[in-house]
Amino acid sequence: FLDRPGTPAQAQALIDYFKTGAPERYRVTLMGGVPARWRTLGDDSRTDPQWSTVYRSFDILSPWAVGRYRDDAGADTFLRNAIQPDIAETKALGIIYSPVVFPGFSWANKKGAALNQTPRRGGSFYWRQVYNAISAGSTNLYGAMFDEVDEGTAMYKMAPTAAEAPANVSLVTMNADGEALPSDWYLRVARESGRMLRNEIPLSPQMPLISPGLSGRIVP
Numbered sequence: 001f002l003d004r005p006g007t008p009a010q011a012q013a014l015i016d017y018f019k020t021g022a023p024e025r026y027r028v029t030l031m032g033g034v035p036a037r038w039r040t041l042g043d044d045s046r047t048d049p050q051w052s053t054v055y056r057s058f059d060i061l062s063p064w065a066v067g068r069y070r071d072d073a074g075a076d077t078f079l080r081n082a083i084q085p086d087i088a089e090t091k092a093l094g095i096i097y098s099p100v101v102f103p104g105f106s107w108a109n110k111k112g113a114a115l116n117q118t119p120r121r122g123g124s125f126y127w128r129q130v131y132n133a134i135s136a137g138s139t140n141l142y143g144a145m146f147d148e149v150d151e152g153t154a155m156y157k158m159a160p161t162a163a164e165a166p167a168n169v170s171l172v173t174m175n176a177d178g179e180a181l182p183s184d185w186y187l188r189v190a191r192e193s194g195r196m197l198r199n200e201i202p203l204s205p206q207m208p209l210i211s212p213g214l215s216g217r218i219v220p
Contacts, residue, residue, distance in 0.1 A: 008050035032058035065100040070118045079132040098140035101129040106152030123189040127207040130193040155186040
């Protein structure tokens with residue numbers, strides 16, 4: 001990434017060590033969390049051509065997508081410009097591709113941005129990304145993040161309302177978009193996403209969970 005230290009040679013040496021150079025018991029299948037534009041060396045990636053070889057040395061690639069788009073239209077554009085050609089490239093290389101999906105995002109604490117910078121919309125934003133990735137042929141997903149409360153991407157149990165959250169701190173609560181959601185709502189959304197990924201439920205752009213704030217019903 002643009003803001004991270006290290007040279008292509010250093011990164012390549014580390015990858016080669018863990019894949020082939022280390023004693024056999026320490027060798028691994030190596031996953032790289034890489035820039036969203038790893039394939040084209042644009043935007044969030046450094047532009048030195050040697051990074052192209054580095055990225056393609058991983059066994060699994062997971063391009064970081066958090067903050068790269070803010071709504072369904074942006075997610076659809078990212079699908080066309082990044083995910084679909086990424087999948088074609090990684091399939092040709094024999095690399096596993098694991099796109100990142102995230103429920104929402106906020107840099108209110110880090111950069112003073114709006115608290116609900118990328119609205120979750122009761123899970124609909126997350127579901128759109130999951131649907132897009134699976135529709136494009138992805139067989140793996142990386143959910144960001146389980147516990148990143150500070151940047152508003154957390155998916156574990158969270159405070160349903162501001163009244164139940166810690167005082168004097170800017171946090172995205174479950175009702176940020178005007179819906180009354182239980183604390184484990186996004187764990188449920190992730191569960192259904194996993195079921196769709198494994199073909200246990202039909203591939204659908206419509207989230208199978210109905211938020212109680214809209215209908216008074218939760219699919220168990």
